Amino acid sequence: MRLTREEFVRTIHGRLIVSCQAPEGHPLRDTPTIVRMAQAAVRGGAAAIRCGGVGGVPDVAAVRAAVDVPVLGLTKDGTEGVYITPTVAAAHAVLDAGAAVVAADGTSRPRPDGSAFADLVAAAHGRGGLVLADVSTVDEGIAAAEAGADLVATTLSGYTGNSPHRDGPDLDLVAALRKALPATPVIAEGRYHSPDSAAAALARGAAAVVVGTAITDPAWLTASFAAAAAGQTGVLSP
Numbered sequence: 001m002r003l004t005r006e007e008f009v010r011t012i013h014g015r016l017i018v019s020c021q022a023p024e025g026h027p028l029r030d031t032p033t034i035v036r037m038a039q040a041a042v043r044g045g046a047a048a049i050r051c052g053g054v055g056g057v058p059d060v061a062a063v064r065a066a067v068d069v070p071v072l073g074l075t076k077d078g079t080e081g082v083y084i085t086p087t088v089a090a091a092h093a094v095l096d097a098g099a100a101v102v103a104a105d106g107t108s109r110p111r112p113d114g115s116a117f118a119d120l121v122a123a124a125h126g127r128g129g130l131v132l133a134d135v136s137t138v139d140e141g142i143a144a145a146e147a148g149a150d151l152v153a154t155t156l157s158g159y160t161g162n163s164p165h166r167d168g169p170d171l172d173l174v175a176a177l178r179k180a181l182p183a184t185p186v187i188a189e190g191r192y193h194s195p196d197s198a199a200a201a202l203a204r205g206a207a208a209v210v211v212g213t214a215i216t217d218p219a220w221l222t223a224s225f226a227a228a229a230a231g232q233t234g235v236l237s238p
């Protein structure tokens, strides 16, 4: 699916994107399960699906074939430094698998193939794809937009050395990017764990909000219920 930025933004504007991923070793980590996760998310109203990650290109291709909403694809190579679609070759592969948008690390940290982020953007545009820059600060967002990113996302806030580490989402970064980049759509992503927080991101100027864990990880959901239950232990007799 090839879309112009305007077409893509029209599709997602004011809506939810669901990130359908599971880490290595997770009980849900296989491609058919990720596909069903994506189908369930679309049934619930997801405007687009973000997928790939450690499942990589096979997940992107399988989800793309199974849903009729745009796919934001990524690969993940490790967990340190630049690991989200870190190379030009990875971006090509994600787009060739049918993603409308490639989500890639948009920071200025060194990339494993020695390329610059602008090289990845040019390569993706050459394939007719759009680029979502995952960043952690306003300055990174500005640099990514200058390098040609079609959209920027707050995905990496809390996961880099120069961004604040917090339990909840970085709503301040959403607002700051919106102000600094009036012509570049901002996607809110990272630790949106409630419908209210997702709505707050849209109110702060996000074009759309990405939710992953809080929708797609039953282990995380169970742990939050289990913790609440443990807090009540002894209040009522069985």
Ligand SMILES: CC(=O)N[C@H](C=O)[C@@H](O)[C@H](O)[C@H](O)COP(=O)(O)O
Residues within 6 Å of the ligand: 019, 021, 053, 074, 084, 155, 156, 159, 189, 190, 191, 192, 210, 211, 212, 213, 214
């Ligand atoms: C930092 C990083 O590697 N984020 C990844 C990006 O694709 C995913 O692991 C997250 O699940 C995704 O960003 C959605 O966030 P959350 O699961 O918090 O709703």
